[in-house]
Amino acid sequence: MMRFSTLLKHPAEWMRNSGPQNEIVMTSRIRLARNLANLPFPGWAEQDDRVDVMEKIRPAVEDLSEMRDAFSEEMTSLTAIEKQVLVERHLVSREHAAKGPGCATVMNRKQTVSIMINEEDHLRMQSIRPGLQLSAAYQSLDKIDSDLENNLPYAFDGKYGYLTACPTNLGTGMRASAMLHLPGLVLSDQINQTIQAANKIGLAVRGLYGEGTEALANLFQVSNQTTLGSSEEKVIEHLDKVITRMIDNEQNARQKLIEDKATMLQDQIGRAYALLRWAHIIPSKEALNLLSMVRLGCDLGIFTGEERESINVLLTEIQPAHLQISAKRKLSAEERDVLRAEIIRTNLKGLTEPDFSDILTPPERDSTEDE
Amino acid sequence: MMRFSTLLKHPAEWMRNSGPQNEIVMTSRIRLARNLANLPFPGWAEQDDRVDVMEKIRPAVEDLSEMRDAFSEEMTSLTAIEKQVLVERHLVSREHAAKGPGCATVMNRKQTVSIMINEEDHLRMQSIRPGLQLSAAYQSLDKIDSDLENNLPYAFDGKYGYLTACPTNLGTGMRASAMLHLPGLVLSDQINQTIQAANKIGLAVRGLYGEGTEALANLFQVSNQTTLGSSEEKVIEHLDKVITRMIDNEQNARQKLIEDKATMLQDQIGRAYALLRWAHIIPSKEALNLLSMVRLGCDLGIFTGEERESINVLLTEIQPAHLQISAKRKLSAEERDVLRAEIIRTNLKGLTEPDFSDILTPPERDSTEDE
Numbered sequence: 001m002m003r004f005s006t007l008l009k010h011p012a013e014w015m016r017n018s019g020p021q022n023e024i025v026m027t028s029r030i031r032l033a034r035n036l037a038n039l040p041f042p043g044w045a046e047q048d049d050r051v052d053v054m055e056k057i058r059p060a061v062e063d064l065s066e067m068r069d070a071f072s073e074e075m076t077s078l079t080a081i082e083k084q085v086l087v088e089r090h091l092v093s094r095e096h097a098a099k100g101p102g103c104a105t106v107m108n109r110k111q112t113v114s115i116m117i118n119e120e121d122h123l124r125m126q127s128i129r130p131g132l133q134l135s136a137a138y139q140s141l142d143k144i145d146s147d148l149e150n151n152l153p154y155a156f157d158g159k160y161g162y163l164t165a166c167p168t169n170l171g172t173g174m175r176a177s178a179m180l181h182l183p184g185l186v187l188s189d190q191i192n193q194t195i196q197a198a199n200k201i202g203l204a205v206r207g208l209y210g211e212g213t214e215a216l217a218n219l220f221q222v223s224n225q226t227t228l229g230s231s232e233e234k235v236i237e238h239l240d241k242v243i244t245r246m247i248d249n250e251q252n253a254r255q256k257l258i259e260d261k262a263t264m265l266q267d268q269i270g271r272a273y274a275l276l277r278w279a280h281i282i283p284s285k286e287a288l289n290l291l292s293m294v295r296l297g298c299d300l301g302i303f304t305g306e307e308r309e310s311i312n313v314l315l316t317e318i319q320p321a322h323l324q325i326s327a328k329r330k331l332s333a334e335e336r337d338v339l340r341a342e343i344i345r346t347n348l349k350g351l352t353e354p355d356f357s358d359i360l361t362p363p364e365r366d367s368t369e370d371e
Numbered sequence: 372m373m374r375f376s377t378l379l380k381h382p383a384e385w386m387r388n389s390g391p392q393n394e395i396v397m398t399s400r401i402r403l404a405r406n407l408a409n410l411p412f413p414g415w416a417e418q419d420d421r422v423d424v425m426e427k428i429r430p431a432v433e434d435l436s437e438m439r440d441a442f443s444e445e446m447t448s449l450t451a452i453e454k455q456v457l458v459e460r461h462l463v464s465r466e467h468a469a470k471g472p473g474c475a476t477v478m479n480r481k482q483t484v485s486i487m488i489n490e491e492d493h494l495r496m497q498s499i500r501p502g503l504q505l506s507a508a509y510q511s512l513d514k515i516d517s518d519l520e521n522n523l524p525y526a527f528d529g530k531y532g533y534l535t536a537c538p539t540n541l542g543t544g545m546r547a548s549a550m551l552h553l554p555g556l557v558l559s560d561q562i563n564q565t566i567q568a569a570n571k572i573g574l575a576v577r578g579l580y581g582e583g584t585e586a587l588a589n590l591f592q593v594s595n596q597t598t599l600g601s602s603e604e605k606v607i608e609h610l611d612k613v614i615t616r617m618i619d620n621e622q623n624a625r626q627k628l629i630e631d632k633a634t635m636l637q638d639q640i641g642r643a644y645a646l647l648r649w650a651h652i653i654p655s656k657e658a659l660n661l662l663s664m665v666r667l668g669c670d671l672g673i674f675t676g677e678e679r680e681s682i683n684v685l686l687t688e689i690q691p692a693h694l695q696i697s698a699k700r701k702l703s704a705e706e707r708d709v710l711r712a713e714i715i716r717t718n719l720k721g722l723t724e725p726d727f728s729d730i731l732t733p734p735e736r737d738s739t740e741d742e
């Protein structure tokens with residue numbers, strides 16, 4: 001079995017590696033909800049029933065070939081900080097982290113497949129991949145799902161499909177999502193329009209961090225809302241198409257910003273670079289937004305070298321639980337802001353000074369020098 | 372006579388040079404208000420009377436030995452931008468710049484003595500010196516005042532002293548002031564207490580830029596309020612004593628910040644350095660506050676080399692009229708923010724990367740590394 005400390009030492013594979021369209025698509029994720037037949041859903045179950053369900057499911061999950069030397073723990077045996085680390089890595093939901101006896105989590109060594117037992121449903125399994133790889137993520141999870149189905153009696157209805165605790169998951173039980181970095185659409189004030197257009201065709205778009213409509217780091221999660229009346233393949237194909245269009249829109253928005261607002265880009269990216277290198281106290285929100293601007297700078301060729309990976313890893317590792325694990329003690333908010341700044345400075349040492357010559361096209365330059 | 376373009380090319384001598392206590396005291400200034408006997412004050416005078424007064428006073432002022440090759444103009448012959456440049460250099464009051472026929476300004480080549488004709492009083496003369504030099508500034512202005520008094524019939528009352536348009540100037544007609552840079556007292560939240568203490572002993576303290584209680588760039592003007600019942604020498608001696616105490620308080624506040632809040636100082640000064648070097652759009656308020664932090668950094672030995680002079684000059688030259696003169700055309704607010712950033716980047720090229728080792732005393736370092 002894998003120890004928590006080993007898990008900690010290694011960023012998840014989807015954070016480090018890059019996949020197709022990785023300039024704009026950070027990750028693709030598939031989640032399946034499953035339940036055992038004739039047993040109450042976790043929310044209605046007594047504690048004994050939940051423990052019972054866990055004891056049925058957990059051995060089957062640990063037996064999966066994907067789960068060789070996996071990390072497998074009951075939630076009650078993890079500390080508050082350890083659970084929060086898993087939440088910050090998107091390996092466990094915030095709700096699951098708060099649960100008691102009978103709830104467990106199993107994940108593979110690469111942290112690309114994570115299975116929650118007794119979350120909202122008896123089984124919540126997810127597969128995460130870097131870049132735009134919804135189909136690949138689905139196929140790997142579908143195989144795991146089939147293996148489990150051979151050993152566990154799933155609650156399945158011939159007419160509706162998989163039965164789930166919440167009716168919004170009934171049918172496929174699948175939520176497919178991608179995390180997109182959309183600074184171009186945000187900076188050009190097109191993001192709300194983009195979100196509304198996606199909503200109209202049955203997709204949900206929400207900020208990854210932050211509350212309400214706030215989207216820190218310009219990161220957005222796009223996901224399907226339909227689980228009934230459409231096959232998994234159709235849903236993924238649809239989402240894939242929309243995301244491809246959003247990528248085009250984002251690229252166009254960036255091109256337009258270069259043409260019309262190069263000075264604003266220089267200012268935003270220059271400031272972000274400067275502050276990440278020289279600030280000594282950085283609150284979380286500010287850090288996320290500055291990292292987003294530097295990531296955009298990498299995409300636009302303003303920084304040489306491959307720093308996108310460092311930025312992807314930092315987006316997770318500057319969060320509170322990761323900082324406290326790194327400090328090996330509990331930290332106050334003020335102490336976290338100081339350590340966050342230090343970790344950022346250290347991790348971005350390889351960042352070259354910004355070179356804006358690529359985005360300063362001759363017409364823009366002329367108009368600036370115009371008298 | 373000196374042309375406006377010549378005046379423009381050279382920053383005032385008090386901006387470039389440094390005087391005693393120049394870490395904290397930017398400038399010392401003496402202003403004297405005088406009126407001609409038996410003629411209405413400018414505010415009550417008809418235009419013809421004002422022109423009459425100007426024609427009496429101006430030749431006498433231009434004849435002063437201090438005013439050889441001086442700049443001498445009627446306000447109506449200057450453009451709006453030119454007048455604003457004089458305001459931004461503190462050579463002319465905002466009120467005077469807005470005046471019509473019969474109002475003029477004469478100043479020496481070094482821009483250390485400036486005489487307004489028909490401002491609130493017939494004569495408003497000021498002498499500015501770098502650093503804490505109130506007595507020296509007074510002596511040079513006193514000589515000019517005596518020379519003028521030999522040729523012009525001043526309105527003087529044996530009991531009250533010099534008669535002035537506003538009773539708050541009656542007596543000596545003198546306002547003595549110093550411009551202090553007090554980031555230490557501001558950062559340690561002691562500034563309001565300092566201002567209140569100064570008020571109690573008859574001194575006025577106000578922010579140099581900004582409105583109301585806002586003090587941009589942490590610059591404060593301290594001045595006497597008394598003009599009646601005390602000699603010029605006594606007033607200056609009193610002000611000098613209080614300012615010396617304020618300098619001590621500011622130095623103590625800085626020392627305390629180094630001891631207790633070194634990380635905050637690192638952050639503020641590091642951020643200011645970073646943004647001044649890398650931002651491409653800087654609004655005026657932000658620029659003033661960032662320059663203040665870098666100036667503090669110079670005082671604390673965080674930047675090597677002598678950049679205080681560049682910063683003093685920049686504090687004036689990033690203001691709207693100076694920017695537009697530099698661009699040789701009218702600029703929108705957005706264009707000014709871009710040019711301001713460019714001028715700052717160019718002028719601070721000599722600034723070394725911040726080196727905080729001097730302010731990180733061993734105890735502070737230990738507590739940061741504590742686990």
